[in-house]
Amino acid sequence: MKIEVNGEQQAVTATHLHEALAELGWGEARVATALNGSFVPAATRGATQLSPGDRLEVLTAMQGG
Template identity: 60%
Template sequence: MKITVNGTPHEIAALTLAEALAELGYAEARVATAVNESFVPAPARNGLALAAGDRLEILAPMQGG
């Protein structure tokens, strides 16, 4: 299905947010996620089904000081 990830169109086979993160290379990364502008906590990712046209934002924490 086609979704938008951080503003860029992607074609993915994943059906859930957790599967999409793994497919996109973020399986082990500590990231914050939002789908269609709604924050999704890490424990909810396995149960969140994606649909064609969804907008996924993946944000990595900033390091430094």
């Protein structure tokens, strides 16, 4: 299915958010996620289903000062 990830169209085979993160290379990363504008806590990513056209934002912590 096609979803928008950080503003870019991506094709994923995953049906749940945690699977999509792994498929997109963020499987073990500590990230913050929002789906269609709503924050998704890490604890609920496994139960969060994806639908075609969803908008996923993935934010990583930046280091530096």
